[in-house]
Amino acid sequence: MPSSPARPETAGKEPHQRASETERSYCALGYRIRANVALEGLPAAEPASACGDPVSLRFVREDVAWPPVDVGATFHPECDLAEPLQANALVLADRGARVWDWYTAFDDLPMTRVRCDLAERTITMSCGENLDRFRVSYHLVSPVLPYWARRDGRLGLHAAVIAVDGTAVVILGDKSMGKSTLCAAFLKRGHAIWSDDIAVITPDLHSVYRGSGMLRTSEATARVIFGDDVLLRKCSFSKHVMDTGPASVSGETEAIPIAAIFHLSPFSEDPSSRIIRLHDPLARMAVLRNLGSTAFPAPRPSAQANSSRRRRWPAPYRSSR
Structure with missing residues (x-):
């Protein structure tokens, strides 16, 4: 099992690219x-x-x-x-x-x-x-x-998504709550980053689409988890970025089923634990609240979005208890 992800070159080292005729x-x-x-x-x-x-x-x-x-x-x-x-x-x-x-x-x-x-x-x-x-x-x-x-x-959520045994673990949370840190910890244990910072849910609400393999994290966090020799992109317009590799999940899989939804809460709200597994109705409330995240501007409502609200919430948004 690799101890660290693929290591890209430092940003700015590669030449500027031109548009080409090749699609x-x-x-x-x-x-x-x-x-x-x-x-x-x-x-x-x-x-x-x-x-x-x-x-x-x-x-x-x-x-x-x-x-x-x-x-x-x-x-x-x-x-x-x-x-x-x-x-x-x-x-x-x-x-x-x-x-x-x-x-x-x-x-x-x-x-x-x-x-x-x-x-x-x-x-x-x-x-x-x-x-x-x-x-x-x-x-x-x-x-x-x-x-x-x-x-x-x-349905796009401000969340990190980890692929575990072919299923998605969705982690909701506001900025600086530790979503990327959890992703890095799972990556260290051999799991794949399915999507960092954004989770786009399929129309049937059962699965989540694959996103980017870029993981934004602080330099200190990356070095604690992967060691001092980990290489990061040093961006003036972002946190440090590590490319976990688009091939971390093989095949042409476009979406994987959601196995669990977690929510990261501040210590002030829940002193005993910062990560909470959500069940009905907490999952539904957290998802709806997440739609108002300041990470992305609020979009205009559309007919398709309105019709999605009328769908019955499937597992794991419903309690299995």
Whole structure:
């Protein structure tokens, strides 16, 4: 059993990539992503695979204006458009029910914009310089694709997911509650990270889609669990990141059944234990409360999302007692 996950190179060492004519396919959060750039941390889809709903990802090298020329958008969080966007800040420009933009400036790079169009099923990333593969992948994994899933009417939870014997253990919790630390501990014991920081549930509410193999954690935590020789991505725009490898769960499995749901609570709420296994009705309440997580902006309601609320809650949301 390996004592530590695959060790990627330090961020920034790899050359910036250009868009190519070669199309690559990846599976993540219930979508088949067809990209004109290489991604990492996501499982590759086989050419004959039919996994997920198709979404097109394109990187285009072009200058992005800030503030936007067309200011008919609602910005989250609210910001002073007369001021330059701070380095590594992230702003959502909502242009309606089907189109929105993300704006950010990575370190000393020019402004980056991600245009998301639900009607066309396209995600277009634009920047005046070629972005390295890590930044493209990281930005897609958080927050672009999770927010897309919520706006697309899917049940997306702020949670970590661990694959144990072919089933999913979902760990709900607010920021800094220790979800990634638990993932690292399970990884050390030979289990796989099914999805870090986001859990997108299948329409029947029984399973969870595969997400990214990137695990965000603090340097101190990683060294305690894996030892001093563990290599991490050092990002100025994020916590340290370790790539656990998209092949940690083999095969073309797109989703695995949920075996258990846990909730991480602060010590002040439950002095005896920070991790609680949820049963009915606590599971339902925790899931509904999690939908309002500040980790991702609240999406607009959709007909598909409303219809999901009327479905009968299956196990493990119901008590088996």
